[in-house]
Amino acid sequence: MYKVGIIGYGTIGEDVAASIIRGAAGEARLAAILLRDKSKFRGGEDIRDCLITDDADAFFRQPLDIVVECAGHEAVRAYGEKALLHGADLLLVSVGALADEALLGLLKAAAAGSGRRLIVPSAAIGGLDRIAAGSLGPLEEVTLITRKPPRAWYGTPVERQVDLAELREPYCAFDGVARDSARLFPESVNVSAALSLAGVGFDRTKVKVYVDPHISHNTHEIEARGKFGQIRLQISNTPSARNPKTGYIVAMSVTKVLRDLTSSFVIGL
Known part of the structure; x- marks a missing residue:
């Protein structure tokens, strides 16, 4: 056992x-x-x-x-x-x-x-097996776009950037590389770190993070290109009722x- x-x-x-x-x-x-x-x-x-x-x-x-x-x-x-x-x-x-x-x-x-x-x-992410295999090729580019509803961002630095309760349109809270997104959002964007480790590293993995009042699920969109070809993947995770920052x-x-x-x-x- x-x-x-x-x-x-x-x-x-x-x-x-x-x-x-x-x-x-x-x-x-x-x-x-x-x-x-x-x-x-x-x-x-x-x-x-x-x-x-x-x-x-x-x-x-x-x-x-x-x-x-x-x-x-x-x-x-x-x-x-x-x-x-x-x-x-x-x-x-x-x-x-x-x-x-x-x-x-x-x-x-x-x-x-x-x-x-x-x-x-x-x-919370998918496709790591393909990204890791593709990194042997090598990979040319990996991009992640994360979107979560406003309630997932309470208690995070995003609260200081925008009025979450009054948000009516998607708000881009971060646009940079994974090393910075992992540091700024330790509870919310661990997916960027996993993707970086599987692929081209923290400093070459591009990340955008959105607060989106039009969605109810946490979503992650991945795009990667390399010798293996190309992958586009969209994931929609049901947030946990006890902690909307994460999903079941x-x-x-x-x-x-x-x-x-x-x-x-x-x-x-």
């Missing part, structure tokens, strides 16, 4: 834990959850068979096969290397943290030195990775 530890128990962490418990993650077992504050944990009885702690040392004393990070960029910095050096694979949801070249290098070195893997799931598909993607790691039949690598 594949033993899973989860860092963070917000919307994504809770959904991943629930998926593991109901058996959707294959031969994976939930072994431990690391929280910021254990006293605030309100999980049901079905989840209390695993270690629930706010003590990082206690969490990493568990014999974990994989650690799933669902707690934000600071958690990647605080625990990423530690997870790998303790002998676990590391699956990152907050992949935008890897826009920090020093951190990316540190985690890659820790993974190589410990014989473990640093895993980036597709999460993120936890589903993590669950699929866990299932694939224990399966003898794998599709879509």
